[in-house]
Amino acid sequence: MDTGDHLVAKGRCSIPAAPWSGRGVKDREASSVSSPAGLAAPGLRWYRGDLHVHSVYSHAAELTPEQLASEARKARLDFLVTTEHNSAAAHDIWRSLSSDDLLVILGQEVTTQSGHWLALGIEPGQVVDWRYGVRDEVIEEHVDAVHRSGGVCVVAHPYASYRTGRFLYPFEDFDVLEVWNGSWKSDLPWQADNEAALRTWAQGLAAHLPLNRWRPSIGSSDTHLRGQIGSPQTVVLAEELSAAAILAGIRAGRCWIAGSAGVELAFTASATAGAAGPGERLRTDGRLVEVRAEVQGVPMGEVSLHTDRGTVHCESLDADGSGAVRWCTDANESAFVRVEVRHRDGAMAALANPVTLAGRRRT
Numbered sequence: 001m002d003t004g005d006h007l008v009a010k011g012r013c014s015i016p017a018a019p020w021s022g023r024g025v026k027d028r029e030a031s032s033v034s035s036p037a038g039l040a041a042p043g044l045r046w047y048r049g050d051l052h053v054h055s056v057y058s059h060a061a062e063l064t065p066e067q068l069a070s071e072a073r074k075a076r077l078d079f080l081v082t083t084e085h086n087s088a089a090a091h092d093i094w095r096s097l098s099s100d101d102l103l104v105i106l107g108q109e110v111t112t113q114s115g116h117w118l119a120l121g122i123e124p125g126q127v128v129d130w131r132y133g134v135r136d137e138v139i140e141e142h143v144d145a146v147h148r149s150g151g152v153c154v155v156a157h158p159y160a161s162y163r164t165g166r167f168l169y170p171f172e173d174f175d176v177l178e179v180w181n182g183s184w185k186s187d188l189p190w191q192a193d194n195e196a197a198l199r200t201w202a203q204g205l206a207a208h209l210p211l212n213r214w215r216p217s218i219g220s221s222d223t224h225l226r227g228q229i230g231s232p233q234t235v236v237l238a239e240e241l242s243a244a245a246i247l248a249g250i251r252a253g254r255c256w257i258a259g260s261a262g263v264e265l266a267f268t269a270s271a272t273a274g275a276a277g278p279g280e281r282l283r284t285d286g287r288l289v290e291v292r293a294e295v296q297g298v299p300m301g302e303v304s305l306h307t308d309r310g311t312v313h314c315e316s317l318d319a320d321g322s323g324a325v326r327w328c329t330d331a332n333e334s335a336f337v338r339v340e341v342r343h344r345d346g347a348m349a350a351l352a353n354p355v356t357l358a359g360r361r362r363t
């Protein structure tokens with residue numbers, strides 16, 4: 001379904017700051033993504049990182065922290081979060097590997113009996129208890145402890161297919177949902193359990209976003225083996241490359257997910273009052289909104305836009321993998337808008353957190 005065309009055909013989209021160039025949605029001339037930042041304000045930058053990484057200090061992982069840091073640099077990551085299973089044994093080593101060009105944030109994967117969760121941004125030496133299941137009814141206190149120390153709590157791979165990996169706790173206490181978990185248990189970069197997590201997350205947006213109680217999505221590699229780090233990765237808008245700034249960006253949903261460093265996405269919604277990106281709220285004053293997604297690195301891919309009414313617009317990319325998709329709406333028609341970019345075979349290449357459209361006209 002493409003409900004954007006009728007808006008264009010009626011010539012309703014006329015936003016001075018970003019003039020509409022006609023019905024053609026894919027704009028080849030405007031397809032160069034000069035910076036994934038798009039509308040980033042002065043002082044803000046997009047940083048690429050992996051939020052879920054295991055070294056030999058975790059079961060079934062094969063790389064040392066030093067090897068992982070080297071691989072992260074080769075993958076052009078700006079940061080990583082070390083998430084060893086229930087252990088702080090490598091914290092000192094990891095801290096020594098943090099540098100100006102690669103920020104290392106301490107974290108933990110908390111592998112309980114009823115699912116796994118990530119504590120991002122914990123203190124050196126801190127170990128979050130993992131020895132419980134859903135029937136013990138203690139998860140809230142452990143999540144609270146991480147929140148008190150400034151950390152972010154992530155539901156990890158909620159539909160994982162292996163024993164104890166499936167997440168059985170309510171999502172309410174958690175800040176963020178890992179909708180895209182890497183391929184370490186599979187040869188496939190995008191799997192059925194990711195699709196299920198994405199569906200659950202997307203279904204919650206319509207109810208929770210207007211109340212500002214939504215949960216941002218992230219993607220991470222869950223690296224255990226060589227060659228996995230950064231696939232996928234989360235790209236975060238932050239004031240600086242520091243743990244506090246990166247975690248603040250994730251908590252606010254000012255981030256999008258890329259399948260690799262080769263995928264670029266700039267996603268914005270603009271109205272006369274200004275522009276907004278992933279995780280942000282756009283003041284529309286009841287006026288038209290132009291939604292724009294610029295993509296690079298996804299040959300023959302498909303870009304789709306989604307709102308509280310479902311999938312509202314789709315466009316294909318050419319063999320060079322770049323293009324700009326544009327679509328118009330308003331706050332009455334759409335409470336939010338978000339974007340997915342998929343490869344030709346349906347596997348995900350990138351997806352962004354939603355922009356909320358505020359300023360619905362009363363009728």
Ligand SMILES: [Zn+2]
Pocket residue numbers: 109111116156157165
């Ligand atoms: Zn896990």
Ligand SMILES: [Zn+2]
Pocket residue numbers: 052054109222
């Ligand atoms: Zn893991």
